Amino acid sequence: MSAKIELAEVDKRFAGGVEAVQALSIAIEPGQFVSLLGPSGCGKSTVLRLVAGLERPTAGQVRVDGLAVGTREAAISYVFQDPTLMPWASAEDNVALPLRIKRIARAPAREQARQALAGVGLADRARALPAQLSGGMKMRVSIARALITRPDALLLDEPFAALDEITRHRLNDELLALWAEQGPTALFVTHSVFEAVYLSQRVLVMSGQPGRLVADLTVDLPYPRAAVLRLQPQFLQHCRRVTDALERDRLPAGAGRP
Amino acid sequence: MPEPIDARALRRPCAIALIAATLLLAPLARAADPVVFATNWKAQAAHGGFYQALVDGSYARYGLDVTIRQGGPQVNNRPLLPAGRIDFLMTGNLLHAFDNLKNGVPTLQVAAIFQKDPQALIAHPGQGYERFERMKDAPLVLVAKDAQFTWWQWLKVTQGFRDEQLKPYTFNLGPFLANPRAVQQGYSIAEPIYVRREGGFEPVVHLLADHGFDTYSTLIEARAETVRNRPDLVQRFVDASILGWYGYLYGDRHAANAAMLRDNPEISVDELEASVALMRSQGIVDSSDALRLGIGTMNATRIRHFFRSMVQAGLYSPGQIDPDQVATLQFVNKGVGLDVKRRLTEKR
Amino acid sequence: MTRWRAAVLVPAAAGLAALAAWEALVRLRGIPPYILPAPSLILRTLWDNLDSLLVSWLYTIKITFGALLLALAGGVVLAAAFALSRTLELALFPFAIALQVTPIVAIAPLILIYVDSTTASLLICAFIVAFFPVLSNTLIGLRSADPNLQDLLTLYGATRWQRLRWLLAPSALPYLIAGLKISGGLALIGAVVAEFAAGAAGRETGLASRILEASFRTEIPKMYAALTLVALTGVAIYLASNALSRALLGRWHPSERL
Numbered sequence: 001m002s003a004k005i006e007l008a009e010v011d012k013r014f015a016g017g018v019e020a021v022q023a024l025s026i027a028i029e030p031g032q033f034v035s036l037l038g039p040s041g042c043g044k045s046t047v048l049r050l051v052a053g054l055e056r057p058t059a060g061q062v063r064v065d066g067l068a069v070g071t072r073e074a075a076i077s078y079v080f081q082d083p084t085l086m087p088w089a090s091a092e093d094n095v096a097l098p099l100r101i102k103r104i105a106r107a108p109a110r111e112q113a114r115q116a117l118a119g120v121g122l123a124d125r126a127r128a129l130p131a132q133l134s135g136g137m138k139m140r141v142s143i144a145r146a147l148i149t150r151p152d153a154l155l156l157d158e159p160f161a162a163l164d165e166i167t168r169h170r171l172n173d174e175l176l177a178l179w180a181e182q183g184p185t186a187l188f189v190t191h192s193v194f195e196a197v198y199l200s201q202r203v204l205v206m207s208g209q210p211g212r213l214v215a216d217l218t219v220d221l222p223y224p225r226a227a228v229l230r231l232q233p234q235f236l237q238h239c240r241r242v243t244d245a246l247e248r249d250r251l252p253a254g255a256g257r258p
Numbered sequence: 259m260p261e262p263i264d265a266r267a268l269r270r271p272c273a274i275a276l277i278a279a280t281l282l283l284a285p286l287a288r289a290a291d292p293v294v295f296a297t298n299w300k301a302q303a304a305h306g307g308f309y310q311a312l313v314d315g316s317y318a319r320y321g322l323d324v325t326i327r328q329g330g331p332q333v334n335n336r337p338l339l340p341a342g343r344i345d346f347l348m349t350g351n352l353l354h355a356f357d358n359l360k361n362g363v364p365t366l367q368v369a370a371i372f373q374k375d376p377q378a379l380i381a382h383p384g385q386g387y388e389r390f391e392r393m394k395d396a397p398l399v400l401v402a403k404d405a406q407f408t409w410w411q412w413l414k415v416t417q418g419f420r421d422e423q424l425k426p427y428t429f430n431l432g433p434f435l436a437n438p439r440a441v442q443q444g445y446s447i448a449e450p451i452y453v454r455r456e457g458g459f460e461p462v463v464h465l466l467a468d469h470g471f472d473t474y475s476t477l478i479e480a481r482a483e484t485v486r487n488r489p490d491l492v493q494r495f496v497d498a499s500i501l502g503w504y505g506y507l508y509g510d511r512h513a514a515n516a517a518m519l520r521d522n523p524e525i526s527v528d529e530l531e532a533s534v535a536l537m538r539s540q541g542i543v544d545s546s547d548a549l550r551l552g553i554g555t556m557n558a559t560r561i562r563h564f565f566r567s568m569v570q571a572g573l574y575s576p577g578q579i580d581p582d583q584v585a586t587l588q589f590v591n592k593g594v595g596l597d598v599k600r601r602l603t604e605k606r
Numbered sequence: 607m608t609r610w611r612a613a614v615l616v617p618a619a620a621g622l623a624a625l626a627a628w629e630a631l632v633r634l635r636g637i638p639p640y641i642l643p644a645p646s647l648i649l650r651t652l653w654d655n656l657d658s659l660l661v662s663w664l665y666t667i668k669i670t671f672g673a674l675l676l677a678l679a680g681g682v683v684l685a686a687a688f689a690l691s692r693t694l695e696l697a698l699f700p701f702a703i704a705l706q707v708t709p710i711v712a713i714a715p716l717i718l719i720y721v722d723s724t725t726a727s728l729l730i731c732a733f734i735v736a737f738f739p740v741l742s743n744t745l746i747g748l749r750s751a752d753p754n755l756q757d758l759l760t761l762y763g764a765t766r767w768q769r770l771r772w773l774l775a776p777s778a779l780p781y782l783i784a785g786l787k788i789s790g791g792l793a794l795i796g797a798v799v800a801e802f803a804a805g806a807a808g809r810e811t812g813l814a815s816r817i818l819e820a821s822f823r824t825e826i827p828k829m830y831a832a833l834t835l836v837a838l839t840g841v842a843i844y845l846a847s848n849a850l851s852r853a854l855l856g857r858w859h860p861s862e863r864l
Contacts, residue, residue: 052757052761053760053761054757054760054761076761077761078757078758078761080754080758082754084752084754084755084758086755086772086773086776087858087859088776088779088857088858088859089776097758097762097772098762100772101759101762101763101764101768101772102762129857129858130858131857131858149762332711332803334821334822336821336822336824337640337821337824337826340638340640340641340824341640341641354823354824357823357824357825358824361640361823361824361825361826362638362639362640363640363824364638403818403822404822406819407818407819407822407823408822408823425718425724426715426718426724426804428715428718428719428803428804430715430719432719433719
């Protein structure tokens, strides 16, 4: 299942007076894969946290499936930049955590977790501890955990930023495959133009502090996407458009919305 | 042949020579032997004679520069003697002497100030403890740490007391005052005074000495090596202490009391005086043989007899030690101080 | 030489060397036993008095471990309560600190006045000495949970108890173990010191009474024999806590990596 994600004129000011986000309005249709792109400090992580309900907006409304965030059971999953695994638990117990919180018994939860791990190619590492896994493997475990509840909305905060390029490309494809399978609405934060274009149907470009939307670009490349796409001219054209949007925002004068 | 000397002409040079000699020799005369004497409790009337000897000049006259080192509830001065940290030690009863001999610790008792051990068990009046035999059925007997390992063992074997009754006496009258059925240890010349002051009643007192625990008490103990190599020092200390005791019991106690108050501010002059009165009425110090042979007297028969009763009580095995080896009689039984007593008591 | 073997052989060799030096010193200088007994004499005395010393040793061990268990239970429960309620923490923490700094030598006789059983009073005294490190460390541990994991649990709608069970408790475990290592030794010290200040004779007596008894009867070798048992107990506690730490944390915590 998938949910519609909306932000309506959202402001977020933090305690120190920092205005992370200003008058932000975003509407994401159910099942869309959207990237949120911008320079450091533009508030994109804040947007993600607002959608997840981990922050409350200072003004405006955040709605998931029409209801204000926090008023419905979390059908939202979150993948952090850090794999955020419990170091004392095995991979399968980490993946099973959301199910255990939902009071599913240990054996069936572990069984489901093992299946999820198989889905990310880690079936043989189910009993391993995070300390025994590589960075890429840990991130896969994190994604498996995020998807095990078959969420309506999948939020990812630069999950592959700390990985090497080869692993990153591989995980991009795995993520797309999993997304295609379950079909949640995906909101993917990144600072890599290439990644944003490769993964998503829409790229939302945000400006620097305070965070505002400066571009909403459609990427009309077909799914499923293959690695070879990265070398094709349409791909590069889209990347160019996104880059231009980013650059335009940096120019002091004559900066207009597309 | 010397010419006749004009005595008058010699007067001035003689005077000068005499003054010079005095000035030169005076430091020698003032060079007293430093002595450290450790007691077994905080300063109380039971130590009075020693403080008297200190303040009335007896120690000084005998060429001794004495420092009195208090004991106390958490303090055990006993190991300091064999270790050489102190010169003389106040010992509470002969069991300590027997233990030392048993363990090969080379010390000797050189004088016994108390002819009677004031160790007693006290109780609330009107609880049936007026008869000593009833005390062994008391639900609670408060005995302090060092006594637990000495005369409490004797009480268990010969008088039927049991460990189940025992609780540590931490020198706080609270538990005793709060429980009318409680029995606790005390010095017959001290605790009754405190109980009267804090509890407002006169406790029942049973002296252990009246029930077969007839040890000497407040003995002066010295290293065997000191007795062997410096008998003159020991004799002087013993004699001066004896004189101090006569002075304390029969003479002017003010200075000694003041000295004890300085060392132990928790006590009062009234309590000290009351304690002295009890010491005299109970015949603790100056009684039986002491009347004849002077304070500090000891005799081998009595020591042997006490050892035998302790063997019977199971504290020692027969022949485990030779009781004659714990004490030396060479420094006492000489009637030292009897003249002082006569003088002091005639004045009254 | 393997690390494990070194860990055993090196201290053992050092200990034996020290004992040999001690023995030599006593013999060469002819030091009498009531001043400084030789190790051989101490061992002989220990052997001769084994039955009575063993009984006392068991009693001291009983008090030590009883107090340690109480400290563990009390410290953990209080820490959890403080972690859940800041008001409670602000109200009660000063008492905990006051208890910690008041010398047990002063408290022990007082407790003996109010409490009837000697064993109970000794347990209370040893507990007072031992519980603070457990409380303090566990509280820090409970507060040191990974903030991302905290957010994750919020997202999944975990209750306070679930949060405690799945995140806070395992996060706090390394800190708790660290506190326990300290408290183990303190429980022993508390048991011995409390008995020094307030213990009884006859039944219900531990090593402290044996030491006192030997001291009052000028049986110096016996004092040393009893002290040796105290020292051995301390070492055993240290080794046991290390083993526990390895068992619980060995697989995943950095502190056990070495």
